[in-house]
Amino acid sequence: MLAAAFGVVPLLLAGVATFVVVKNHRIQTGNDAFAAVAWHNLRTDEVFPDFLNDPYQVGEQPPGWSRQGMAEQKDCQGVLADNLTEAVIAQGCVSVLRATYVHIDGDMAATVALCVVGSYQQATEIEEEFSSETAPMVVPLAVPGTTAAGWNRKLAYVGRARSVGLDTNSPPYVAAVTVGPLHARQYGKLPGDWAISGRAEQKLFQGVADEVVGAFARSFDNLANGR
8 A cells, every 4th residue: 555655756756747847837817806715606616626636747647636525615614724824814814615536546545625725925825834843734525435434533633834836926825635554554464663654654644745736836826817
């Protein structure tokens, strides 16, 4: 199971390289007025596509993350980590949308959230505040009747939060994620010391969280701006 998860690492490295390129490539085109209300005007299954891919990765991508289900639009209470909830409310939070994805290998789940705040500047302030935060950022969304039926807080390992967009005209969104295994790990049954195995998996899942939140942020930014 762990070996299967490590197969994601090359994708993670590609994602990191892509992030650097994207940050240095600022696109000014797009309908700013629509982008700001895209969360409301687009269907939820457009905001959260069937398969989550990074639009800035070159070449064909395997369908790594498959959407299992989505939650109805919620206000900003009870769906995010407590500290992130306080931060987004302080920055004018209007609504939070969530969806759960499962990796094609069947080992990992991710609940992704799109938080609508007051402005892009406020979104970047949240990103700066949480830049070193690696705890789960979104309350896991279980999806009955799917492989994510048992996905819950106890399995939530890591998370990340970041702004959506690359320039001062970007829309007012924060993307956040929680990632973890679909099944509880039995470290004592793995080869080697359990603590070492635990740290290795923690590092792996943090890389996955960075990849997923980045891919979603870039995907939604493209969608909202009609690219």
